[in-house]
Amino acid sequence: MDRIKKQILSILSSGNISIWRIIDFQDASLPEFFKKIMELEKEGIIKISDGIVKLTNKGKKLAKKFVFSDYKCKLCNGTGYRMAYNVKKKYESIAKNRPKPIEKYDQGYVGTNAILRKLAFMMERGDVYGKIFVAGDDDLFSIALALTGLPEKVVAVDIDERLIDFINDVAKKYKLNVEAYIQDFQYEIKDFHGKFDVFVTDPVETLPGIKLFLSRAVASLKGKGCAGYFGLTTLEASRKKWFEIQKMIHDMGFVITDIRRQFQVYPDDGSNFFRFQEKLPIVKKLQTKSDYNWYKSALYRIEAIKKPVPLIKGNVKLGKAIYKDNESWATPM
Amino acid sequence: MDRIKKQILSILSSGNISIWRIIDFQDASLPEFFKKIMELEKEGIIKISDGIVKLTNKGKKLAKKFVFSDYKCKLCNGTGYRMAYNVKKKYESIAKNRPKPIEKYDQGYVGTNAILRKLAFMMERGDVYGKIFVAGDDDLFSIALALTGLPEKVVAVDIDERLIDFINDVAKKYKLNVEAYIQDFQYEIKDFHGKFDVFVTDPVETLPGIKLFLSRAVASLKGKGCAGYFGLTTLEASRKKWFEIQKMIHDMGFVITDIRRQFQVYPDDGSNFFRFQEKLPIVKKLQTKSDYNWYKSALYRIEAIKKPVPLIKGNVKLGKAIYKDNESWATPM
The missing domain is CATH 3.40.50.150 (Vaccinia Virus protein VP39)
Structure with missing residues (x-):
């Protein structure tokens, strides 16, 4: 499984999520992301309805390997800098x-x-x-x-x-x-x-x-x-x-x-x-x-x-x- | 005045500082930094003793233009990330x-x-x-x-x-x-x-x-x-x-x-x-x-x-x- 799909499964392992939040979390361009997400759906790993993405049972098993932790600094939103x-x-x-x-x-x-x-x-x-x-x-x-x-x-x-x-x-x-x-x-x-x-x-x-x-x-x-x-x-x-x-x-x-x-x-x-x-x-x-x-x-x-x-x-x-x-x-x- | 000297004057405008802290604050390589700091001393803008750098009166006037603010995020030390x-x-x-x-x-x-x-x-x-x-x-x-x-x-x-x-x-x-x-x-x-x-x-x-x-x-x-x-x-x-x-x-x-x-x-x-x-x-x-x-x-x-x-x-x-x-x-x- 490629890196982008691992990122997608990783964030989904934390629960059902808006597709826009997933776009934000992963590193691929929009056309690449769309292709991956369509593949994951076709493979029966995820389901999408009304913009919310869920892991299927098959997906849940697969996602176990890709634990999710949000490590971005909350104070600076991952930027490293405070505001002037x-x-x-x-x-x-x-x-x-x-x-x-x-x-x-x-x-x-x-x-x-x-x-x-x-x-x-x-x-x-x-x-x-x-x-x-x-x-x-x-x-x-x-x-x-x-x-x-x-x-x-x-x-x-x-x-x-x-x-x-x-x-x-x-x-x-x-x-x-x-x-x-x-x-x-x-x-x-x-x-x-x-x-x-x-x-x-x-x-x-x-x-x-x-x-x-x-x-x-x-x-x-x-x-x-x-x-x-x-x-x-x-x-x-x-x-x-x-x-x-x-x-x-x-x-x-x-x-x-x-x-x-x-x-x-x-x-x-x-x-x-x-x-x-x-x-x-x-x-x-x-x-x-x-x-x-x-x-x-x-x-x-x-x-x-x-x-x-x-x-x-x-x-x-x-x-x-x-x-x-x-x-x-x-x-x- | 070049950018590195502005950075040096900027941090010195906050007070007398260890030369090692200045090295950390500025962007030049060590040989370049050493050259700049020697020039600033020669020009009568700073004084260095026992590793502590101070602005002279001439330096204080110059440094007024280059206000210092430390904007690095304190929680993540400017990295943007928390620790695993x-x-x-x-x-x-x-x-x-x-x-x-x-x-x-x-x-x-x-x-x-x-x-x-x-x-x-x-x-x-x-x-x-x-x-x-x-x-x-x-x-x-x-x-x-x-x-x-x-x-x-x-x-x-x-x-x-x-x-x-x-x-x-x-x-x-x-x-x-x-x-x-x-x-x-x-x-x-x-x-x-x-x-x-x-x-x-x-x-x-x-x-x-x-x-x-x-x-x-x-x-x-x-x-x-x-x-x-x-x-x-x-x-x-x-x-x-x-x-x-x-x-x-x-x-x-x-x-x-x-x-x-x-x-x-x-x-x-x-x-x-x-x-x-x-x-x-x-x-x-x-x-x-x-x-x-x-x-x-x-x-x-x-x-x-x-x-x-x-x-x-x-x-x-x-x-x-x-x-x-x-x-x-x-x-x-």
């Missing part, structure tokens, strides 16, 4: 008026807890004091950064005019050191090249899409020693895709210094992209609505060991290929 | 009689807490149920694994006969599913090839050394989907060296799925390698004895995306180059 609390209240009061995610750009935002933990982690690394480029900012991370008062300057760019206006309005109202500009990454804007110490982005997860996002982000950095942060799921990016992305990172002149799994949680708080979940392939496949915060991404930190080399230069036209591939089962169709 | 407590007592009672580390093989063991957290993390990944190859085992991790009763089989190999005898004696006494064999990694032993689901190792950190350790470990795996765990410090391996190691990992057919910084702590408990610390280059350079558990390694998890390809095959003769290079400042000279 001092900016929490202000960030939350600002973010509650955020523009709601729209389908067209595959938007969706990371929850406040993860924002404040990422901030804490970056502070510990000494990565918050210089000039910071936030490439795509549905998370409003630029605002969280600026609220600390630590960065020399924060620049956020996004394709969505609503976000740019929102960030600039907030910056003005609260006198924050943030500037926001509209940018479609298909177009190169040389004004930002070589100006920043750190970039932060949450790229789309298709290979052409992430290559484009990382290339634009990487082009913004000054040189050797500069760092980048981005999120990557295991849900819409299989291990094979991670491998290709890691090769890109190396080819761009970066070493990976950290990969912290499930650091970023996208909460289903009524406003997030779960609003249009009936359009997500995984929801259609499972024929059941999400009842658990299962969409999480790993936090990558990368650092330039030489002058960064963007893999894509100049203007390109990618269209829908930016957002969709055969693993994007949590992207609206 | 059920084997704690037995593991500790066994490990207290362990052979003490000897200089010749650059030995040193990870503390019980980290052993039990690594175990928890591997259990969550579904990586403890099959056949597990422990390549070098001064940590006695094979015993911790076997105490869970979960692996199908555990095989440990080490160059040190004392350890092999100890592990085999324990296995016999406690009826554990562990076998241990003497092996110098300079010699290839084909008996172990292609037999295991998972490997665990804590390699030396020179490039020829880690290439050899990982090659032997990787050769032990069955194929695609198999996983490997190893520790790597930032202290004796600079980011440039990490880059070379990550390229090796890719060349061997693996993707990196996790890098959790400072997951493994090597405690100064009176028996560990700190016993001969006067022979460590960093102790000589700083002219002060260690008073803090500063030697930690990041936990890597890697997974085969195709049939693993060891970079070194057949017998080789590396000699001292296995243990020593110009970054091995925590290795006895």
